[in-house]
Amino acid sequence: MRFGGDRLMVGFALVAALYLLLPPLLLTVYSALRTPANRLPFEEGTSWGLSNLTDLYTSGALLNTVVDTSVFVGGSVAVAMVVGFAIAWLVERTNLPFRNGVFVLVLFPLMMPGIVTTMGWLLLLTERTGMVNVALRAVLPVWDQGPFDVFSMYGMVVVQGVSLVALAFIFVSAGLRNMDPVLEDASRVSGASALATFRRITLPVLWPGVLGAALVTAILTVESFEVPLLLAGGANADIFSSRLYFALNDASGGAPAYGTVAALGLHFLVFTYALIFVYHRLTGRGERYVTLTGRGYHQRRQALGGWRWPVSAVVGGFLLLTSIGPFLVLVWTSLLPQYMPPGAAAFERLSFDQYTQLFSDGRLVSAWVNTVVVAVVAPTIAVFVTILLAWVVIRAKKMRRLPLLLDQFLTSSLAIPSVVAANAFLLFYLQLNRALPNWVPLFGTILVLVLVYAYRMAVAYRMNHAGVVQISVELEDASSASGASRATTFFRIVLPLALPSVVGVWVLLFLVAFRELTLPLVVGRESPPFVVSVLIWKLWAQHAGQAAALGVLTVVFLSSIVLGLRLLVFRRFR
Amino acid sequence: MAISRIWSIESRFKIFLVGFGVVLLLIAACDSDAPTPTSTLVIQADATVMEGLVYRTLDADWTRTPEVELLVAGAQTEGSVHITTYNQEQVDVWCTAFTAEFGIACEGRGMFGAQMMATLITERQAGAAVTDVIHLSMSQAAEVLDRGYIAEINWASLGVDAGRVWKSRGPGTAVGATQSQYTHFYNTDHFTVDQLPQKLEDWLKPEYKGKICAPDFLFRAGSGFIALSMGMDATVDLARRLIDEQDMVVTVTCDPLIVSGEKPLMFLGYGNPPALLDGNPIAQFWTGGLGVNLFSNMVASNASHPNAARLFAAWATSRDASSLSYVAIGQGWAAYGHGPEALVSGRFAELDLVYESPLNFSARSESTRVFQERMLEGQ
Numbered sequence: 001m002r003f004g005g006d007r008l009m010v011g012f013a014l015v016a017a018l019y020l021l022l023p024p025l026l027l028t029v030y031s032a033l034r035t036p037a038n039r040l041p042f043e044e045g046t047s048w049g050l051s052n053l054t055d056l057y058t059s060g061a062l063l064n065t066v067v068d069t070s071v072f073v074g075g076s077v078a079v080a081m082v083v084g085f086a087i088a089w090l091v092e093r094t095n096l097p098f099r100n101g102v103f104v105l106v107l108f109p110l111m112m113p114g115i116v117t118t119m120g121w122l123l124l125l126t127e128r129t130g131m132v133n134v135a136l137r138a139v140l141p142v143w144d145q146g147p148f149d150v151f152s153m154y155g156m157v158v159v160q161g162v163s164l165v166a167l168a169f170i171f172v173s174a175g176l177r178n179m180d181p182v183l184e185d186a187s188r189v190s191g192a193s194a195l196a197t198f199r200r201i202t203l204p205v206l207w208p209g210v211l212g213a214a215l216v217t218a219i220l221t222v223e224s225f226e227v228p229l230l231l232a233g234g235a236n237a238d239i240f241s242s243r244l245y246f247a248l249n250d251a252s253g254g255a256p257a258y259g260t261v262a263a264l265g266l267h268f269l270v271f272t273y274a275l276i277f278v279y280h281r282l283t284g285r286g287e288r289y290v291t292l293t294g295r296g297y298h299q300r301r302q303a304l305g306g307w308r309w310p311v312s313a314v315v316g317g318f319l320l321l322t323s324i325g326p327f328l329v330l331v332w333t334s335l336l337p338q339y340m341p342p343g344a345a346a347f348e349r350l351s352f353d354q355y356t357q358l359f360s361d362g363r364l365v366s367a368w369v370n371t372v373v374v375a376v377v378a379p380t381i382a383v384f385v386t387i388l389l390a391w392v393v394i395r396a397k398k399m400r401r402l403p404l405l406l407d408q409f410l411t412s413s414l415a416i417p418s419v420v421a422a423n424a425f426l427l428f429y430l431q432l433n434r435a436l437p438n439w440v441p442l443f444g445t446i447l448v449l450v451l452v453y454a455y456r457m458a459v460a461y462r463m464n465h466a467g468v469v470q471i472s473v474e475l476e477d478a479s480s481a482s483g484a485s486r487a488t489t490f491f492r493i494v495l496p497l498a499l500p501s502v503v504g505v506w507v508l509l510f511l512v513a514f515r516e517l518t519l520p521l522v523v524g525r526e527s528p529p530f531v532v533s534v535l536i537w538k539l540w541a542q543h544a545g546q547a548a549a550l551g552v553l554t555v556v557f558l559s560s561i562v563l564g565l566r567l568l569v570f571r572r573f574r
Numbered sequence: 575m576a577i578s579r580i581w582s583i584e585s586r587f588k589i590f591l592v593g594f595g596v597v598l599l600l601i602a603a604c605d606s607d608a609p610t611p612t613s614t615l616v617i618q619a620d621a622t623v624m625e626g627l628v629y630r631t632l633d634a635d636w637t638r639t640p641e642v643e644l645l646v647a648g649a650q651t652e653g654s655v656h657i658t659t660y661n662q663e664q665v666d667v668w669c670t671a672f673t674a675e676f677g678i679a680c681e682g683r684g685m686f687g688a689q690m691m692a693t694l695i696t697e698r699q700a701g702a703a704v705t706d707v708i709h710l711s712m713s714q715a716a717e718v719l720d721r722g723y724i725a726e727i728n729w730a731s732l733g734v735d736a737g738r739v740w741k742s743r744g745p746g747t748a749v750g751a752t753q754s755q756y757t758h759f760y761n762t763d764h765f766t767v768d769q770l771p772q773k774l775e776d777w778l779k780p781e782y783k784g785k786i787c788a789p790d791f792l793f794r795a796g797s798g799f800i801a802l803s804m805g806m807d808a809t810v811d812l813a814r815r816l817i818d819e820q821d822m823v824v825t826v827t828c829d830p831l832i833v834s835g836e837k838p839l840m841f842l843g844y845g846n847p848p849a850l851l852d853g854n855p856i857a858q859f860w861t862g863g864l865g866v867n868l869f870s871n872m873v874a875s876n877a878s879h880p881n882a883a884r885l886f887a888a889w890a891t892s893r894d895a896s897s898l899s900y901v902a903i904g905q906g907w908a909a910y911g912h913g914p915e916a917l918v919s920g921r922f923a924e925l926d927l928v929y930e931s932p933l934n935f936s937a938r939s940e941s942t943r944v945f946q947e948r949m950l951e952g953q
Binding site: 042138229254 | 796824829854
């Protein structure tokens with residue numbers, strides 16, 4: 001494949017990817033090798049050295065961190081993948097009733113700001129006053145407290161795993177939606193059982209999507225902050241992100257230990273590259289996964305028969321508990337100044353005062369506008385750049401080195417935990433500001449937030465890659481044979497066929513950006529420009545009711561967006 | 575084709591690992607001889623822990639001396655001043671009042687603590703004179719003083735009580751402007767005053783098991799103060815037993831847990847938070863060993879508005895400025911009556927609090943660092 005006249009388009013995407021991804025990569029490596037740890041890497045008095053790395057090995061607790069983090073990650077991924085796959089299959093391939101409703105409900109955790117979701121779980125499952133425990137004890141009065149304890153490793157796994165079900169669902173459902181059921185039909189006609197068909201046809205065809213989902217959920221769990229911050233201390237668990245948090249929030253008043261953060265990040269980088277390497281080994285032959293061809297593509301749903309309503313009840317019960325439960329706690333808290341368990345005292349204090357006070361807060365409108373701008377523009381950049389480059393990587397087979405390097409490079413943002421990336425961006429834009437004249441405001445502006453948010457390319461790239469790899473090249477060959485340029489083919493053939501996954505990616509990144517907390521907390525200012533997640537974070541410490549009210553508004557807004565897109569875009573592909 | 579592609583990836587990965595190892599070895603060869611951090615801590619004598627009590631007696635208001643009047647003219651010529659601190663609300667109330675009083679434009683930025691040092695250092699290295707006045711806690715103030723970023727000023731000539739002035743290793747001087755302190759909270763629906771822990775060891779009593787929450791950052795920072803009075807080993811032992819034996823939950827924020835009654839006791843909260851105290855069944859109490867922080871004003875040595883900066887930093891020590899800060903964020907100058915109850919009441923001297931002061935702030939920082947390290951390493 002040659003990109004003669006279309007080099008400008010590809011070149012632009014490449015430059016954008018380099019600009020967005022190189023700063024955190026290079027600064028992480030650079031900072032890890034500059035000592036001492038508690039000085040800025042470019043500050044006077046620092047030198048090259050390995051002590052940031054060796055200090056990690058000489059500390060006695062590293063093994064504990066590895067073990068606890070492995071259990072946390074492994075358990076969370078297992079929960080997310082098993083549940084996410086099952087629900088995706090039911091929604092996309094069966095006649096499960098209320099599928100639109102299930103689609104929206106399963107995405108609910110993505111719409112709730114992470115800190116609010118975790119707090120909702122905490123209030124549901126705390127031993128003494130948690131709503132679920134109180135209800136269970138009312139029905140079965142055999143316990144003094146509990147039976148569930150959210151401050152435990154299994155509590156952490158359940159909360160994190162359930163919060164990632166939506167992500168696994170999106171990955172798998174995109175693959176299922178694009179998969180021609182004729183393959184499964186052929187298997188069944190040949191006498192294979194449903195289980196054998198699933199094991200030998202469905203799963204292998206979906207392999208890139210499933211592995212991609214497992215990869216992403218594993219990495220997101222390792223870098224996740226909300227669950228470890230709220231629950232790990234109570235569970236007495238030593239989690240990777242807790243170590244990052246301690247290094248960045250030194251209570252002794254010193255400068256953040258960027259060297260330690262970068263050293264941890266460097267290990268994370270190697271670990272993630274190893275995962276990506278395994279992913280490549282297992283999915284290297286892309287043509288094996290082509291399922292969207294030009295011939296007789298159609299979709300058909302499998303009838304659940306007598307299982308239809310029992311399965312619906314199980315799915316409904318699960319979603320009510322995991323999606324609606326935390327949201328109801330949020331709504332309840334939004335009607336009170338602070339969370340109180342249901343009871344006479346709480347009912348006396350119910351009011352809409354928190355909403356009134358929230359609307360009178362001058363920061364609300366600007367935070368909302370800023371968030372919408374950032375959450376729309378940053379994903380648009382990331383999605384456009386990655387769909388284009390995913391197409392290049394998949395089709396440019398004759399250029400052996402570039403696609404491979406590009407593939408690894410574009411996946412590398414996964415390898416940088418957001419808190420490490422955020423600190424690298426902070427240093428980068430502070431340094432960049434040094435080079436700019438004073439009349440060019442950059443740091444502290446919304447533009448920086450847009451650019452920083454767009455670094456999350458890896459998820460977009462992997463999902464777009466999984467979407468494009470399913471499109472047969474014969475369609476593009478037909479376009480080229482008809483005289484269309486590569487750009488025309490891309491915009492008129494590839495993009496429309498990949499639209500379900502493109503829209504899915506965009507929606508996912510939009511949701512992630514809307515609730516993103518780590519990046520604006522580190523890179524943004526305490527003063528405006530605020531974003532909604534930072535405002536929730538600030539309000540939560542002092543006005544939990546108002547924070548919950550803002551969380552409710554956020555969920556309602558995001559639900560409307562997702563449902564609208566679901567109805568407007570995906571209906572075209574039914 | 576596919577196999578060669580896989581081999582290509584595999585080879586590349588191996589080369590990457592080998593290359594990474596070689597780079598590490600090369601860097602190890604030129605590693606600097608940085609001293610190995612030590613975990614031993616010499617606890618300061620009791621006198622140094624109590625020295626900060628003196629701030630309670632410094633209730634003289636800021637006065638407009640002749641030097642100040644000269645400064646006002648110069649400051650008005652400069653036209654504006656820029657402030658950097660943690661809290662935007664504090665910046666806003668101070669700036670509004672300062673502009674109203676002196677007719678000098680004022681703006682500023684609130685910044686998260688973790689971002690503060692990176693920003694100030696980078697701006698300084700860039701040679702950019704972005705901010706004029708910096709208001710920081712004593713330990714972070716020491717970081718900028720030690721780096722030589724702060725101007726040396728004769729504060730007494732600017733009408734500020736000389737007792738508030740302090741310095742670290744650098745040439746610059748800082749002046750105390752506000753104070754705040756660590757405190758415990760309890761849910762009044764679950765405990766009466768008589769049932770509360772009277773001293774730190776009481777927290778280990780069986781009746782408090784499973785009922786305690788500690789906010790993570792304050793737990794670490796506050797334990798640094800406790801270690802100054804109790805010793806590091808005893809402090810770490812107390813913390814471990816609270817977690818292991820008393821099932822104390824350490825988490826980001828304890829407010830929902832204490833208000834709901836899930837964890838009706840909060841170990842090592844901070845300040846005088848109206849959102850937690852007002853309208854909720856929550857009250858404060860104190861035990862010995864709790865820390866008292868000093869927040870200080872400093873003028874940047876490269877301030878682009880040096881006169882306005884000096885005027886602002888001096889004015890911000892006044893009773894009026896303290897009152898504004900106290901109303902906005904619950905933090906003022908305790909000797910004016912603007913602070914948590916234990917600081918402004920007669921109980922101040924009887925509580926064996928640990929007062930941050932020029933004699934002990936570096937020991938406090940070090941003890942917090944060691945406490946964090948030992949808790950993280952499980953030692």
